[in-house]
Amino acid sequence: MNIEGIATEVVEKTEWVAIATSGPEGPHVVGTWGDYIRAIGISADRVVIPVGHMHKTEANLKRDNRVELLCGSRLVQGTHGPGKGCSITGTAQVLTEGEEYEAVRSRFPWARAALVVRVDKVETQL
Numbered sequence: 103m104n105i106e107g108i109a110t111e112v113v114e115k116t117e118w119v120a121i122a123t124s125g126p127e128g129p130h131v132v133g134t135w136g137d138y139i140r141a142i143g144i145s146a147d148r149v150v151i152p153v154g155h156m157h158k159t160e161a162n163l164k165r166d167n168r169v170e171l172l173c174g175s176r177l178v179q180g181t182h183g184p185g186k187g188c189s190i191t192g193t194a195q196v197l198t199e200g201e202e203y204e205a206v207r208s209r210f211p212w213a214r215a216a217l218v219v220r221v222d223k224v225e226t227q228l
């Protein structure tokens with residue numbers, strides 16, 4: 103499934119994005135900025151996130167590569183008023199080589215890796 107339609111609008115306007123993984127002690131949520139994911143360029147089936155820290159997130163993904171992202175913006179019209187959200191479910195890997203890593207490093211020299219999310223499902227909220 104691809105990021106398309108109204109979900110694209112939400113991703114284009116969101117200020118920040120929550121990133122949830124599963125660990126041995128339960129769920130773990132971290133964040134990234136909307137302009138960071140837009141800076142790399144969002145393709146329909148992939149989201150690339152610059153990794154500065156995210157050590158726990160990386161450890162979680164090594165055990166269980168499933169990930170869920172959640173973003174939202176008041177600037178996108180929802181069903182009941184201003185505000186729409188979008189959840190992106192998929193699998194992810196922390197990469198320190200390859201095309202995505204090079205793209206992240208050229209835009210964010212501080213990044214130690216690229217978190218690459220392969221999109222399986224996109225659902226809107228509100």
Ligand SMILES: Cc1cc2nc3c(=O)[nH]c(=O)nc-3n(C[C@H](O)[C@H](O)[C@H](O)COP(=O)(O)O)c2cc1C
Nearest residue numbers: 118132133134135138152153154155156157158159
């Ligand atoms: C709005 C927001 C944006 C953030 N952006 C990033 C980011 O782009 N990259 C990053 O590594 N951490 C970012 N952080 C910090 C992470 O949420 C997290 O605290 C940190 O990376 C440690 O992750 P860990 O608990 O998986 O080790 C951001 C936090 C917030 C609240």
